[in-house]
Amino acid sequence: MELKEKLKILSDSAKYDASCSSSGSYRKNNGIGNAAPAGICHSFSSDGRCISLLKILLTNCCIFDCKYCINRKTNNIKRAIFTSEEICNLTINFYKRNYIEGLFLSSGIIKNPDYTMELLIETITLLRNKYHFSGYIHAKAIPGANNNLVKKLGLLVDRLSANIELPTEESIKLLAPNKNSNKVENIMNLIKNSKSRKFVPAGQSTQMIIGASKESDYEIISKSEYMYNKYNLKRVFYSAYISVNKDKYLPTLELPPLKRENRLYQADWLLRFYGFKTNDLLDQNNPNFNILLDPKANWALKHMEEFPKEITTCTYNDLLKIPGIGLKSAKRIITSRNKFKINFNDLKNMGIVLKRAKYFITCNGKYFIDSSLLKKQFIETNLILEDKEKINKSITQLSLFNE
């Protein structure tokens, strides 16, 4: 098979993995390449996702039969396998021309987990030792492989990840009968407990598919919170389910649930950086996010008794609870108010957007808008209206492009 054909098959099979970050690692250059701590995006694909890594599978042959996966063994698709040299050559040649930041190597399970893992290790060893490549490498650990192999691979790569795919054991049994979450969590545990600094320096991540199974947002976010706390994950990626197979256990969706995915990412950020807990955002009676309103605004409207917050005196953690104020804005407010008395004008000069925040703050005791208007209903309709305007705008502008 020609290399081009192989690349087409094996990147097509890899594209459903959401992870593409190249940040958080530092590696000394001893040949070609280094890892930029901030991460660099080299291109953006037609779906607007960043391309920073050469995202390919070593092979799309797979002994597993996961219902949602394009590469499941019962699918009649073209199969291919890269040789180690082919992968190394592609990586080095793309890297030299600055197309990519590094390699993201995953694989279908060929023969058995251990054999697949050995192939991955062989390829990456060749790339690191013979081609002296010091750029970023993200590899997938194969669940069920021998612990020693995971440790060996971990020393070669910057990031190692194992996908949990579905949030509950029940749906795993239903949709991915050959998998079980214990094996995945075993790998996460192994990575977490390693003490060496050279072992997976950029940390581990995982991914969950959204909308292929029946779980609510509450169950998904609870699972994320559990994994963040237990395994120190850097990221959990959420991937809106795309109908690639027909199966009686799978929903038939015309379009992936992108808005839901977006809400989950917003909630994920709230968990990691804003001091929120899953139970603040959702509960058994309210298990799904409001599609019309972002999770933080939704939370704020339910807790109107905590607002307004006084910008000049409230704590950093309180600032983070205000809708429309992010990490950078909160830091800016803190550093500035330590040096000066700030007013609404200063906030604008600092580059803080009051569009959403104005309903929830006072500055030196003053409201930004007429305080008699500040009723829950009024704020809610205004916040939703804003989002709608944004959506309408994008639709009209897109149609302009099409004409």
Added chain:
Amino acid sequence: MNNIYIYNTFINLLNLIELLINNKIKPYNIKDESYYRNLFDNIINLEQNNNIDIIPIIIKKIGIKNFNIIYKVFLSNENNKELIIYYFYLNYLKYKEKVLYMKNLKCVNKALKISKHVGNEAHKLKGFVRFKELKNNVLYAEIEPTNNILEIISLHFKKRMPNEYWCICDNKRNIISIYNKEKIIFIPKDKFNFLTNELSNNENNIENLWTTFYKTIGIETRKNDRCRMNFMPKKYWKYIIEMKEEL
């Protein structure tokens, strides 16, 4: 009369600003040599002081972080960047570190905004530069950035590919940076002769593979042109090989 002071290089500009501030002179404007004289201008051409010691002197006064702000403003495309640097420096000496939070001061606000803008563009270009391999194994790239970020990205590639010969050409400013596995030199484009501009035998093949990869990796049901355009503005597409077909 409007007193316009003239400088030629960055070092020279720093020396000039230091001199003006020490003598408490407020310039009407500071311009580089290519400045075209207006009717009421009084052009002042002081002796060109190119003493490189000025850099440690300034860094000692304002710290390396703020020196970098000044440097990035200098690299920008802003019209009155020299004056912005002058007032930023002046205000820093007056208010010290506090000045960074005085966003009500126009020059400070502008300096910070511009330096951020330049930094952002440099970061983007670190990703968007595309090298082509020539017959003689030299990697060659062309760029047309809004700001003069050639120096910043050249240093980045020196760290990244220390064992390759490469050069990056800024077509907008006609400067080329050349790396010979030891150091980078910057020279005007017309003073440099390429021994060859023929592409290596493998080049078309690799570009073809990359374009194939690019087309396959996008997910059709998630197509979002607007989002892509936000992250990868059209002004850069000219030299991004995978975008050529869509241009």
